[in-house]
Structures are given as C-alpha cells and as structure tokens.
Amino acid sequence: MILEDYIKKLRKNGKITTVSRSISKNLEIAGVLKTLEPEPVLFENVKESEFRVAGNLFCNKMQISDYFGITTEQIIPTLANAIENRSKPEQTENAPCQEVIEEKVDLDKIPILFHNKVDGGPYISSSVVVAADPEYGQNLDFHRAMQFSKDKMVTRIVRGRDFHKFLERNGEVDVAFCIGNTPEVLVAAATSVETGINELEIANALSPIRVTKAKTVDLMIPADCEFVLEGRVVLDEKHDEGPFIDLTETVDVVRQEPIFEVKKITHRKTAIWQGLLPGRSEHKILMGMPREPTVFKKIKDRGIDVRDVYLTPGGASWLHVAVKIKKKNDDDGIQALEAAFAGHKSAKHIWVFDDDIDIYSDEEREWAMATRFQADVDLLIKDPEPGSSLDPSAEPGTKMTTKCGFDCTKVLDSKGKSFSKAKFPEVDLKKFLGD
Numbered sequence: 001m002i003l004e005d006y007i008k009k010l011r012k013n014g015k016i017t018t019v020s021r022s023i024s025k026n027l028e029i030a031g032v033l034k035t036l037e038p039e040p041v042l043f044e045n046v047k048e049s050e051f052r053v054a055g056n057l058f059c060n061k062m063q064i065s066d067y068f069g070i071t072t073e074q075i076i077p078t079l080a081n082a083i084e085n086r087s088k089p090e091q092t093e094n095a096p097c098q099e100v101i102e103e104k105v106d107l108d109k110i111p112i113l114f115h116n117k118v119d120g121g122p123y124i125s126s127s128v129v130v131a132a133d134p135e136y137g138q139n140l141d142f143h144r145a146m147q148f149s150k151d152k153m154v155t156r157i158v159r160g161r162d163f164h165k166f167l168e169r170n171g172e173v174d175v176a177f178c179i180g181n182t183p184e185v186l187v188a189a190a191t192s193v194e195t196g197i198n199e200l201e202i203a204n205a206l207s208p209i210r211v212t213k214a215k216t217v218d219l220m221i222p223a224d225c226e227f228v229l230e231g232r233v234v235l236d237e238k239h240d241e242g243p244f245i246d247l248t249e250t251v252d253v254v255r256q257e258p259i260f261e262v263k264k265i266t267h268r269k270t271a272i273w274q275g276l277l278p279g280r281s282e283h284k285i286l287m288g289m290p291r292e293p294t295v296f297k298k299i300k301d302r303g304i305d306v307r308d309v310y311l312t313p314g315g316a317s318w319l320h321v322a323v324k325i326k327k328k329n330d331d332d333g334i335q336a337l338e339a340a341f342a343g344h345k346s347a348k349h350i351w352v353f354d355d356d357i358d359i360y361s362d363e364e365r366e367w368a369m370a371t372r373f374q375a376d377v378d379l380l381i382k383d384p385e386p387g388s389s390l391d392p393s394a395e396p397g398t399k400m401t402t403k404c405g406f407d408c409t410k411v412l413d414s415k416g417k418s419f420s421k422a423k424f425p426e427v428d429l430k431k432f433l434g435d
C-alpha cells in the first residue's frame with residue numbers, strides 16, 4: 001500500500017493529527033512527534049522542503065495489527081507464517097516511487113530530520129536498505145544514515161548484519177535506501193533470517209507488494225515507497241558517524257563508519273517523508289517485534305504450550321521479554337526461560353507468565369510477579385555471557401553480561417492458596433446512573 005493511502009485512511013477515521021502551520025525539520029518536527037507519541041502526525045508545511053513529513057505511524061502492536069486487519073495475538077503467527085511461506089512479489093514498470101527522477105542529487109531538498117541537539121547531523125532513520133551480493137542475492141536491512149554534504153551520508157552498519165557481510169565480501173556495494181514504507185516492508189526488513197533470503201518475499205507474504213527495478217543500480221525495490229536514494233556504500237571510505245540517540249534512548253558513541261554516496265534520487269510526485277523517532281516507540285517496536293516469532297518457536301519446539309511473546313518497550317523492546325504460556329508441567333516456566341534466551345541472544349531479563357495474565361499490561365505483569373514468584377525456586381541466573389551491544393551496563397567491548405529469568409507462573413498444585421484475582425459483580429451502570 002502507498003503510505004499516502006494509509007494516511008488518508010487514518011484521516012478519515014480521525015486517527016491522525018495534521019499540523020498545517022509552518023514547522024522546521026530541525027528539532028521542531030521531532031519535538032512534536034515526541035510530545036504526541038503514539039499519535040500519528042502529518043506535517044503539511046515544512047519550512048525547509050516542498051515535501052510533507054509523517055511520523056509516529058506504527059508506534060505499537062495495535063497500530064500494526066490494525067494495518068493488517070488482525071489482532072495483536074495474531075501478529076506472531078502471521079509473521080512466522082510469512083517467514084516460512086515466502087512468495088515472489090509482482091513486478092511493475094510503472095512504479096510510484098519513480099514518478100519523479102531528480103536531475104541532480106541535492107539532499108538538502110528533502111526533509112531529513114535533525115532530531116536532537118546532541119545528534120551529529122540530520123538523520124534518515126526509517127530507511128529500508130536494499131543491497132545485493134553475487135552469491136546470496138538481495139537483502140533488506142535498516143541502516144541509519146547521517147547527512148554531511150549535498151550527496152553524501154555516513155551509514156551505521158553493525159558487524160554481523162547481512163549488509164556488513166556483503167561489504168566485507170565485495171568492498172563496495174550498490175544500494176537503494178527506500179523511505180516511506182508500510183508495515184509489510186518495514187517488518188520484513190527488520191527480520192533477521194538466513195543470509196540469502198530476500199525479505200521482499202517475506203513482505204509479499206505478509207501482504208502483496210509490487211517491486212520495480214531501480215534506475216541506476218541493479219536492484220529490485222519496493223515500488224510503492226515514497227523516496228529512493230540510489231548509490232553506493234564503500235567499506236573503506238569512512239566518516240564520523242554520530243552522536244545519535246539509539247534504541248535505549250542513551251547517546252551512542254561516535255564511530256568511523258562507511259560513506260554512502262547518493263547518485264540518484266527518485267520519488268512520488270506528492271511524496272511524503274517518513275520520520276521515525278530514534279530510540280522511541282516506533283524504532284523499538286520495529287526492532288523488537290520481528291524477534292518475537294523466533295522466541296515463540298524456540299519455546300514451542302521444547303513442547304511447551306506458548307501463547308504469546310512480547311519484547312516490552314520498557315526494556316527498549318530488545319533487552320526484556322515477556323512470555324505467556326499455558327503451564328502443564330511444573331518445570332514449564334524454567335524450561336520456557338531457557339528456550340527464550342536461546343531465541344534472543346540480546347535478551348537480558350525474561351519473565352514467564354500464565355495465560356490469565358495480560359502481558360501487554362505493565363501492572364498485570366508486576367502483579368503476577370508480586371503474587372506468583374519465589375526467588376529461591378523461580379529465579380534463573382545464567383553464567384555471564386555476551387549480550388547486547390546496546391546495553392550500557394554490559395562490559396564494553398566484550399558485551400559480557402549476566403542474564404536472569406523470572407518464572408512468574410503459579411505452581412500447579414496450589415495447596416489451597418489463591419492465585420487468581422477475585423471477580424467483582426458485573427452491573428449495568430445505566431440501571432443506576434441512567435443514559
């Protein structure tokens with residue numbers, strides 16, 4: 001789907017705030033997005049650019065499940081199914097993202113947001129990067145990119161990512177940074193699947209998409225995105241990258257990262273720039289949610305009746321995991337913890353809950369821990385091992401950290417103790433208060 005059509009739908013349902021007054025891409029747009037989060041916002045009058053900007057579009061699981069027309073609990077099976085049953089997208093010659101092919105590359109013309117005073121420059125934070133390798137074929141990743149001239153950016157490429165593998169093998173790689181995507185492409189790009197799997201086929205299995213050939217590089221790109229920046233990333237041509245506010249909302253250090261030279265810009269005629277607040281909920285949900293099916297599968301493979309998995313926003317949607325199971329054996333909770341750690345190596349703390357607990361509610365999770373957890377038997381402390389590079393408390397360099405899990409499920413033999421919330425009478429308020 002074209003982002004503009006989705007925004008029209010939000011507008012019709014009164015689910016988006018429109019800012020028609022003049023606003024700057026420097027700090028002001030980010031400030032409004034942060035203040036109104038998780039409400040979607042469309043900025044119609046950006047001081048420095050002819051293009052509109054939209055942000056906060058997919059800040060939580062509800063917004064994403066609404067987009068797909070499913071419930072939040074159906075997200076994991078839907079995503080797992082799309083990863084398993086990938087399908088080839090339709091190809092088109094008439095791509096909306098190529099309605100306009102800019103003669104000259106001038107990044108100053110597009111509203112690349114300067115999010116925060118501490119940032120090293122304006123950043124693209126929502127771009128899905130398409131790259132290819134002669135052996136593995138195409139891959140989709142997210143890579144932030146900081147603008148430092150009219151046609152050059154520096155892009156953060158974490159070691160171990162598929163794109164980094166491509167760069168190490170080839171030295172320089174043609175790319176297409178695609179901005180302005182809907183959740184099938186965003187979520188597919190954020191999955192970490194086997195190298196060689198083209199995530200555009202996962203996107204197509206989530207909801208049919210169209211692809212088109214990029215103009216100057218040999219890549220197939222999502223045809224319905226808003227902007228495409230085509231060019232080349234060279235591993236050994238480096239520039240300062242950062243500072244930047246990353247997933248944990250702390251400031252990431254300045255590193256020497258590869259330069260992305262932009263050679264062609266294409267876009268829709270009435271293109272909308274997709275803003276994404278670094279470190280905030282949209283960044284978190286896109287980072288964490290695609291890991292949930294992997295954790296789910298690992299627990300299921302142990303023979304445990306797992307019902308749902310949620311990488312909680314308070315844990316930066318990366319370091320903390322809440323798991324819901326239907327307990328059948330006394331050790332299901334501890335077993336589920338072990339399996340969940342195997343499914344997400346960056347997890348530091350994991351909680352397992354019974355199926356009567358709403359794992360999306362902070363209060364319910366805390367209540368279950370308060371009333372069902374005993375540290376001497378329900379706590380799993382692992383030997384130190386490498387965790388997430390994003391955790392400031394992990395040992396710098398080695399990422400060594402101590403992981404622990406909390407089995408917050410009730411014992412199967414309750415020995416007369418009450419573990420369920422008492423029910424209050426249900427009344428029809430109209431009977432006592434009137435209409």
Ligand SMILES: Cc1cc2nc3c(=O)[nH]c(=O)nc-3n(C[C@H](O)[C@H](O)[C@H](O)COP(=O)(O)O)c2cc1C
Pocket residue numbers: 125126139140141142143144145156157158159160161162163189190191192193276282283286287
């Ligand atoms: C919004 C967002 C921004 C991200 N930014 C970066 C980034 O700047 N650099 C990076 O290496 N990974 C970044 N990531 C993470 C990876 O792109 C992501 O985990 C991806 O699934 C890795 O795919 P791969 O396994 O195909 O390499 C980001 C993820 C999201 C959702």
